[in-house]
Amino acid sequence: MTGPAVTGPFALGAALAGRAQVGLLRNRIATDGATGGRLRVAGRDYLNFSANDYLGLADHPAIKAAFNAGIERYGTGSGASPLVTGYSRAHQELEETLAEWLGVEAVLLFNCGFSANQAVLKALLGKEHLLWQDKLNHASLQEMGSQLPCKMQRFGHNDMAALAQQLEPNRGLIVSEGVFSMDGDQGPWRELATLAAQSGNWLMIDDAHGLGVLGPQGRGTLAAQGVHPASVHIQMGTFGKALGVAGAFVGGSRELVDYLVNFARHYVYSTHTPAAQACAVSKSIELVRAADDARAQLGQLIARFRQGAQALGWQLGASATPIQPLLVGESSAALQLAERLRECGVWAGAIRPPTVPVGTARLRITLSAAHCEQDVDRLLDALGPCSGSATSEGTHHG
């Protein structure tokens, strides 16, 4: 390190040094693969409680076979953007499957959830519009919202009274999440749908963490809460979490999809996902729809973990989903706890600001149907009783 750069327009070194000084510098760890609820890092196997592979499908033989067969048929790359020649029969079939599964008129595929969210907001919202977002929405939504010419208002997490006060009739779009990615709790979708209908505004759900996990056939948060899909104008979901592959989609009316095909720049100007990937996702959806047993088993593991962690004195979030945050407060405390678990062969991610609000650093534990009861018990053994010492040590640095 040579210190902050003094020449050139970008003070990269100073920005990095600033992050390091407050203990928030991030770096990556190259793994040697994650299968069956396990993770291999630097020659050692860990129990993996940090992935979003909630149904254990990321290494499922039938999905791998569908991916391989797709490669044999279509090759590895789609070769072009969807409006040129990148859109194949495999993409079309996946769109039709998703539309039928989720009860929407039409669906459009995107390379990832981050770009799907950004594409939708950018294509819809002009300076005459308003955008209302839950303040814990994903970075892709917050960031695009703040860069657009529309006015953005953020409401307190799941605070429907606050949202009702902010709403103006016929002015724009309300966006919230099915399952919140760092807290594991759900948005109140009946109330959101009512507020949207009463105020004449559109409503969008980001169900990245609900799809596949919640509701009959894994149809997601809306199905789990008994909310009719027609009362939510835009449904967004991803294929890289419970579905175990990669990519994302946006669903809604045929008119919405036609509009996005014409105006969503992230769609029009980007090489389409490989057709083989669409084949893999289609197979994954077939498995997910039939996976009620795996979802029931996952529910039992979640209950076992929550009972055990509470008995040990840990502070849990209000979550009934596979995302189970252990709230510890200070960043350094979260890092120390993650380190202590690693020494016991258990991998769980410390989540720090700016990913979560300052003072709410946490261990983000995620459960999977690939785990068994003994895995959860090993996690609880590794956690041990909450002494509170991690939190108080943390405050010395904070």
Ligand SMILES: *Cc1c(COP(=O)(O)O)cnc(C)c1O
């Ligand atoms: C992961 C995630 C995304 C982004 O999806 P990718 O396909 O990983 O880009 C969007 N929204 C939420 C809530 C997420 O958790």
